[in-house]
Amino acid sequence: xxxxxxxxxxxxxxxxxxxxxxxxxxxxxxxxxxxxxxxxxxxxxxxxxxxxxxxxxxxxxxxxxxxxxxxxxxxxxxxxxxxxxxxxxxxxxxxxxxxxxxxxxxxxxxxxxxxxxxxxxxxxxxxxxxxxxxxxxxxxxxxxxxxxxxxxxxxxxxxxxxxxxxxxxxxxxxxxxxxxxxxxxxxxxxxxxxxxxxxxxxxxxxxxxxxxxxxxxxxxxxxxxxxxxxxxxxxxxxxxxxxxxxxxxxxxxxxxxxxxxxxxxxxxxxxxxxxxxxxxxxxxxxxxxxxxxxxxxxxxxxxxxxxxxxxxxxxxxxxxxxxxxxxxxxxxxxxxxxxxxxxxxxxxxxxxxxxxxxxxxxxxxxxxxxxxxxxxx
Amino acid sequence: xxxxxxxxxxxxxxxxxxxxxxxxxxxxxxxxxxxxxxxxxxxxxxxxxxxxxxxxxxxxxxxxxxxxxxxxxxxxxxxxxxxxxxxxxxxxxxxxxxxxxxxxxxxxxxxxxxxxxxxxxxxxxxxxxxxxxxxxxxxxxxxxxxxxxxxxxxxxxxxxxxxxxxxxxxxxxxxxxxxxxxxxxxxxxxxxxxxxxxxxxxxxxxxxxxxxxxxxxxxxxxxxxxxxxxxxxxxxxxxxxxxxxxxxxxxxxxxxxxxxxxxxxxxxxxxxxxxxxxxxxxxxxxxxxxxxxxxxxxxxxxxxxxxxxxxxxxxxxxxxxxxxxxxxxxxxxxxxxxxxxxxxxxxxxxxxxxxxxxxxxxxxxxxxxxxxxxxxx
Numbered sequence: 001x002x003x004x005x006x007x008x009x010x011x012x013x014x015x016x017x018x019x020x021x022x023x024x025x026x027x028x029x030x031x032x033x034x035x036x037x038x039x040x041x042x043x044x045x046x047x048x049x050x051x052x053x054x055x056x057x058x059x060x061x062x063x064x065x066x067x068x069x070x071x072x073x074x075x076x077x078x079x080x081x082x083x084x085x086x087x088x089x090x091x092x093x094x095x096x097x098x099x100x101x102x103x104x105x106x107x108x109x110x111x112x113x114x115x116x117x118x119x120x121x122x123x124x125x126x127x128x129x130x131x132x133x134x135x136x137x138x139x140x141x142x143x144x145x146x147x148x149x150x151x152x153x154x155x156x157x158x159x160x161x162x163x164x165x166x167x168x169x170x171x172x173x174x175x176x177x178x179x180x181x182x183x184x185x186x187x188x189x190x191x192x193x194x195x196x197x198x199x200x201x202x203x204x205x206x207x208x209x210x211x212x213x214x215x216x217x218x219x220x221x222x223x224x225x226x227x228x229x230x231x232x233x234x235x236x237x238x239x240x241x242x243x244x245x246x247x248x249x250x251x252x253x254x255x256x257x258x259x260x261x262x263x264x265x266x267x268x269x270x271x272x273x274x275x276x277x278x279x280x281x282x283x284x285x286x287x288x289x290x291x292x293x294x295x296x297x298x299x300x301x302x303x304x305x306x307x308x309x310x311x312x313x314x315x316x317x318x319x320x321x322x323x324x325x326x327x328x329x330x331x332x333x334x335x336x337x338x339x340x341x342x343x344x345x346x347x348x349x350x351x352x353x354x355x356x357x358x359x360x361x362x363x364x365x366x367x368x369x370x371x372x373x374x375x376x377x
Numbered sequence: 378x379x380x381x382x383x384x385x386x387x388x389x390x391x392x393x394x395x396x397x398x399x400x401x402x403x404x405x406x407x408x409x410x411x412x413x414x415x416x417x418x419x420x421x422x423x424x425x426x427x428x429x430x431x432x433x434x435x436x437x438x439x440x441x442x443x444x445x446x447x448x449x450x451x452x453x454x455x456x457x458x459x460x461x462x463x464x465x466x467x468x469x470x471x472x473x474x475x476x477x478x479x480x481x482x483x484x485x486x487x488x489x490x491x492x493x494x495x496x497x498x499x500x501x502x503x504x505x506x507x508x509x510x511x512x513x514x515x516x517x518x519x520x521x522x523x524x525x526x527x528x529x530x531x532x533x534x535x536x537x538x539x540x541x542x543x544x545x546x547x548x549x550x551x552x553x554x555x556x557x558x559x560x561x562x563x564x565x566x567x568x569x570x571x572x573x574x575x576x577x578x579x580x581x582x583x584x585x586x587x588x589x590x591x592x593x594x595x596x597x598x599x600x601x602x603x604x605x606x607x608x609x610x611x612x613x614x615x616x617x618x619x620x621x622x623x624x625x626x627x628x629x630x631x632x633x634x635x636x637x638x639x640x641x642x643x644x645x646x647x648x649x650x651x652x653x654x655x656x657x658x659x660x661x662x663x664x665x666x667x668x669x670x671x672x673x674x675x676x677x678x679x680x681x682x683x684x685x686x687x688x689x690x691x692x693x694x695x696x697x698x699x700x701x702x703x704x705x706x707x708x709x710x711x712x713x714x715x716x717x718x719x720x721x722x723x724x725x726x727x728x729x730x731x732x733x734x735x736x737x738x739x740x741x742x743x744x745x746x747x748x749x750x751x752x753x754x
Binding site for chain 2: 007008009010041063064065083084085086087088089092107108109111112115138139140172261262263264265266269273275278279280282283284285315317318319320322336337338349350353354355356375376377
């Protein structure tokens with residue numbers, strides 16, 4: 001099958017770009033002397049997880065328990081569930097651990113650590129928990145110098161059926177950087193925060209075997225990961241317009257796009273309508289905060305080459321996208337109704353989540369496989 | 378099962394509010410003397426479609442061919458595929474029409490009308506097409522006074538295997554209104570545009586049996602639909618914060634919410650973290666343009682009553698939502714980690730699309746059913 005035979009909208013993944021992205025990050029991890037525990041929240045695909053982990057330990061990170069269930073069923077055994085746990089989720093984790101698989105959890109709350117300890121004692125089995133550290137992102141995590149860090153560590157270490165596995169952080173504030181030099185500084189902040197937290201736990205006589213960092217920008221630009229044991233980038237597998245804008249990758253490294261069809265021309269407004277709207281592209285507006293706002297996505301031709309003059313998806317409703325040329329000069333004659341286009345997404349994680357499969361393309365236009373995805377919770 | 382036994386995040390649908398919303402719109406359609414062809418792009422559920430169409434002809438509107446395939450498999454036979462068609466989609470429509478079902482299409486392009494005619498002649502069978510009219514929304518559609526209207530009508534009427542079924546429009550610009558009086562004016566604009574288009578087609582000797590309007594705000598506030606044969610609202614089934622803000626409904630009419638769990642407190646920032654983020658809530662920011670910006674959703678307690686002081690989801694990342702009280706006074710003590718909350722969404726269509734099922738609740742907290750949804754394309 002060729003790409004022009006696909007129904008639209010469709011989620012297209014270029015295998016060769018994917019593999020190059022995986023190889024580049026794998027080499028980064030090896031050069032920095034850490035394990036790569038890729039975050040599968042972006043790809044949510046066993047095929048991609050196998051490719052990403054093949055040169056490493058096989059460890060993965062997930063963002064939902066449904067992902068965990070899917071990947072355990074696919075044979076993965078070393079998982080980190082990277083979103084703050086609560087005791088109500090422990091029974092699903094216990095069920096996942098009925099075989100060889102182990103699913104470590106994270107928390108940044110003393111109250112949750114206590115409640116997890118009590119729930120684990122009641123459930124039996126063995127549970128591993130990491131303390132989440134805030135390295136400057138301001139989303140979740142305790143400060144490396146906080147009393148809470150040691151208190152959570154002590155509570156977890158003392159709890160029956162619970163192992164204190166270590167510390168983890170996510171430098172989400174790297175997304176506010178605008179170039180590689182700024183990201184490099186955040187990467188050092190990320191490293192320093194989590195290494196300091198590990199030192200404090202160890203100084204208090206507590207175990208801290210795992211020291212985990214992770215974000216695609218910092219993984220791409222960290223100069224040293226001394227003291228760190230693993231990294232957990234995720235969106236690097238596909239990349240997207242936002243990552244290219246902040247110099248995590250080049251535009252030619254974007255492996256994911258949405259195939260769409262032109263359904264109408266509105267010359268009086270300088271607009272064409274496509275069949276990829278807010279659901280097919282997502283309503284993510286990451287690039288609104290970046291150096292160049294591409295609306296809801298950057299428009300390429302069927303082969304994935306950027307269309308000139310630059311075209312953006314400027315508005316969306318549920319199943320309609322409106323394409324315009326903010327600089328003027330929309331080439332109507334070259335794009336009659338029925339024309340296939342590809343849209344590079346602002347944010348690959350959000351866009352991919354609307355699809356239950358990838359149409360995998362190689363050699364420019366040959367559809368060589370269909371890989372499934374696991375969505376939901 | 379009770380609502381507190383559900384895993385989070387989960388999509389909760391209150392049956393009694395749903396049924397009241399369906400009954401109210403059904404009564405509106407009957408009072409206005411038109412058929413109700415509800416748009417299933419929001420609900421994407423056969424169970425809900427059956428309830429919505431029971432007092433009417435059974436006709437429905439869909440936004441994707443996957444919806445069409447799902448609803449035909451569930452026994453629906455009179456469908457309007459309400460997004461601009463292209464010839465590449467005709468083979469799926471033909472397959473859908475192999476039995477009793479008929480799936481009408483829409484276009485606003487002379488070139489597409491010609492190409493559909495040629496493709497229909499090649500495929501055989503019978504296809505119905507409506508001309509899409511722009512009543513002021515500026516998304517798609519031809520102007521009622523345009524030459525293109527008559528040209529498309531003539532092309533479709535002359536094509537073998539194609540029937541010109543009529544005209545349809547969508548007053549999407551009603552979403553820019555801020556109160557019922559403004560919506561009433563747009564509803565009259567919507568009616569007048571499509572009735573005028575129908576008159577022009579008929580004056581040219583062309584058939585126009587169907588005259589179709591549709592948007593939840595205009596359906597809620599139209600004073601007359603004289604000359605119109607059917608209406609196609611969709612989000613009225615669930616409603617959402619944006620619809621309540623623009624007076625399509627009351628806040629007590631919002632039937633859909635996302636059940637979530639508090640995972641952490643960050644008192645130094647005045648924030649709590651919940652396990653519903655950008656995927657569970659969507660990144661829709663409709664209310665940013667409305668009278669009151671509630672961020673990514675309005676926070677209620679487990680029973681669905683609004684929490685005071687007013688709490689909003691102020692930031693999201695993929696699986697994290699950040700709740701704050703923009704007016705100050707976040708009640709940390711009342712919301713310890715593990716607390717279940719419900720989030721009323723900005724835009725029900727976008728939020729529901731992340732889920733493959735509804736957890737249907739009645740009597741406040743009893744989960745009485747699980748209804749499936751069809752996503753994707």
